[in-house]
Amino acid sequence: MIAVLKRLASIRLTLLWMALLGIGAALSYDNPVDTPVWVLVVPLALLGVNLLAAIITNTRINRRGGLLIFHVALLGIVVLAAFGRLTHMEAHIELVDGMGFMPERLINVRQGPLHSGRLDQVHFIQGPYTVEYRPGMVRGLTHSHVLIPDGAGGWERKVVGDDRPLILEGYRFYTTFNKGFAAVLTWMPDGGQPETGTIHMPSYPLFEFRQANRWTPAGASEEIKFWLQLETGIDPEGAWVLDARKSRGTLVVRTGGRRVELQPGGTVRLEHGVLRYDGLSSWMGYKLYYDPTLQWLFITSMLGVLGLGIHFWKKFANHPWPQPDDGGKRSERDASRGGKAIIEEGRVI
Amino acid sequence: MEDKMVAEMPWLYTALTAYALATFVAIMGVARTRGGAAGAAVSRSYEPLVLGLITAGVVLFVISLAERWIRIGHGPFVNLFELLVSQLFSLGLVYAVAYWRLPVIRPSAIVVMPMMWVLGLWVLTLEPVASVYPPTYHNKWLWAHVGFGKFFLAFCLIGSGIAGIILLRKLPRLVPLFRTLPPDEVLDHVAWRFMLLALIFDSLMLIAGAVWAQDAWGRYWAWDALETSSFLNWLMLGAAIHARLTYRIPVHVGAIAIIAIFVFAFFTYFGTPFYSEAAHKGVI
Ligand code: HEM
Numbered sequence: 001m002i003a004v005l006k007r008l009a010s011i012r013l014t015l016l017w018m019a020l021l022g023i024g025a026a027l028s029y030d031n032p033v034d035t036p037v038w039v040l041v042v043p044l045a046l047l048g049v050n051l052l053a054a055i056i057t058n059t060r061i062n063r064r065g066g067l068l069i070f071h072v073a074l075l076g077i078v079v080l081a082a083f084g085r086l087t088h089m090e091a092h093i094e095l096v097d098g099m100g101f102m103p104e105r106l107i108n109v110r111q112g113p114l115h116s117g118r119l120d121q122v123h124f125i126q127g128p129y130t131v132e133y134r135p136g137m138v139r140g141l142t143h144s145h146v147l148i149p150d151g152a153g154g155w156e157r158k159v160v161g162d163d164r165p166l167i168l169e170g171y172r173f174y175t176t177f178n179k180g181f182a183a184v185l186t187w188m189p190d191g192g193q194p195e196t197g198t199i200h201m202p203s204y205p206l207f208e209f210r211q212a213n214r215w216t217p218a219g220a221s222e223e224i225k226f227w228l229q230l231e232t233g234i235d236p237e238g239a240w241v242l243d244a245r246k247s248r249g250t251l252v253v254r255t256g257g258r259r260v261e262l263q264p265g266g267t268v269r270l271e272h273g274v275l276r277y278d279g280l281s282s283w284m285g286y287k288l289y290y291d292p293t294l295q296w297l298f299i300t301s302m303l304g305v306l307g308l309g310i311h312f313w314k315k316f317a318n319h320p321w322p323q324p325d326d327g328g329k330r331s332e333r334d335a336s337r338g339g340k341a342i343i344e345e346g347r348v349i
Numbered sequence: 350m351e352d353k354m355v356a357e358m359p360w361l362y363t364a365l366t367a368y369a370l371a372t373f374v375a376i377m378g379v380a381r382t383r384g385g386a387a388g389a390a391v392s393r394s395y396e397p398l399v400l401g402l403i404t405a406g407v408v409l410f411v412i413s414l415a416e417r418w419i420r421i422g423h424g425p426f427v428n429l430f431e432l433l434v435s436q437l438f439s440l441g442l443v444y445a446v447a448y449w450r451l452p453v454i455r456p457s458a459i460v461v462m463p464m465m466w467v468l469g470l471w472v473l474t475l476e477p478v479a480s481v482y483p484p485t486y487h488n489k490w491l492w493a494h495v496g497f498g499k500f501f502l503a504f505c506l507i508g509s510g511i512a513g514i515i516l517l518r519k520l521p522r523l524v525p526l527f528r529t530l531p532p533d534e535v536l537d538h539v540a541w542r543f544m545l546l547a548l549i550f551d552s553l554m555l556i557a558g559a560v561w562a563q564d565a566w567g568r569y570w571a572w573d574a575l576e577t578s579s580f581l582n583w584l585m586l587g588a589a590i591h592a593r594l595t596y597r598i599p600v601h602v603g604a605i606a607i608i609a610i611f612v613f614a615f616f617t618y619f620g621t622p623f624y625s626e627a628a629h630k631g632v633i
Binding site: 011012014015019021025026028030090138139141142161163164172174287289291297301302309312316321322324 | 488571574
């Protein structure tokens, strides 16, 4: 058993597997879509086995505390990263001002087979947001207002945006550049209950000139085309702030050859009911990210570096830095002292 | 087009001049050791002047960076011009401290300072246009990431300077220049010491970068161009350290490996973010 482990622990194999990992990483450069994840997983697994065997059998690692910590941490990082991939979750969601988070609204969901978070415990309500733009339409800071449970039955206000995600139950919500306006509509079908909902327009200001969408009411034969004419203060040359609360939107409704312009509160009679434009709202696109290993990865890698630091500290302390020699004459500090200490038994340490 | 003589430029020119003078004095000083009978004491009186000039350059770069910071309202983290000036400052600073504390490495200035000049000449070809500070850069991990990276590159540079001497010594004509220095084996050891330190700071740079990436782009690692390149650089360094422990690698081969690692780091820093559209995607 030990003999097998010692073979698996060969440092020559370490170099070979490192080279393989280098090739795998090079193939993954810039994330080409056609590179399979195996080019990384296989060398990492081989390195993991090699490293584990070395940690068990090689006294040059396991008798030296700092170096041992470092190599165990390397192994830990590989194991944690693998566990992270199995349990992670990534998705996107668009939330309208005033709307609560609903897991069923998530789109582009990708998750590991072992994902089991408490997504059903995540509660927050989207509020308004602002996005600063600098001259030349360069996006600046985003401030997205949300309400989160305060733990006492009420709601607490929080502002997130850019590199400050909203973190609830380990799920991290990042604002994205994908955000825009929505029209709040109430559909009052003939003889039915009124229903209020929103129509999301494409991302703003990216699709400034395509603020349109369409919808077909239940039972209707013809779809309704919506176009939002916006006044947002947009200024391609100067600085401005995108803020739905300070913007105005006229909703152009086109159906069955008719074209009607609605101001907030305005209604239009259609085939099977009445449509009311309640007003302008906004939606924010979030990226959701969940990985339960994040803080463990951080702690493990920092411990690893600490171990390496301890190892080098000891190593350097044992062997003083060499001093220069003043042309054959010994300098006042015995020039060769360091040199001798460094070359021990003919081996450079 | 911006006026070329913006506030930071005069300071930049003077700083580069100080580095140029340091390079000149270092080369002249080392060259002088060629003469003199074997066994005669070698004058190292030029060394304080070299140290003084590098230090003056560092101070002038600080002023240049501060002027620019005041002018455009943010630190030197975004475009190539800023990155190069910032590195000229930090590489000089770390090298000056090493030069001061470790007399044995001082002749390496004749390799290190010309390498610094590669950055200096490059910066002179660039326009000091104001950059736009991305929203995701308002993050304290950026500072840690950049700071650790600076030490990593500086230690690689010092290692390369010493490795450069090992290689220059292969030329018989140049052997007398370095007769105050210990044998190659000892220089090799010192150079690798710096590479071991470089590994620590490289690891810290990757960790801080991953934490920042998690905050900024919602993922800690995604094999984007810059991440992949810096990981390859880390792996290369680890593999070289291992190879040296496992095999008896000739010192000049080790020296070439050190320089290769530095060159790779150089391209990772100054190449990748500017030729790859996708480097640090969130910037855009
Ligand atoms: C994955 C399999 C690995 C194995 C089996 C392994 C094994 C070893 C062994 C046996 C030593 C002691 C060598 C000696 O003193 O003679 C060592 C030292 C070391 N290893 Fe690893 N290692 C692995 C991966 C890595 C990686 C990925 C890195 C970093 C990139 C690394 C960095 C180091 C360092 C810095 C030393 C100390 C060098 C010194 O004291 O000068 N190792 N490793």
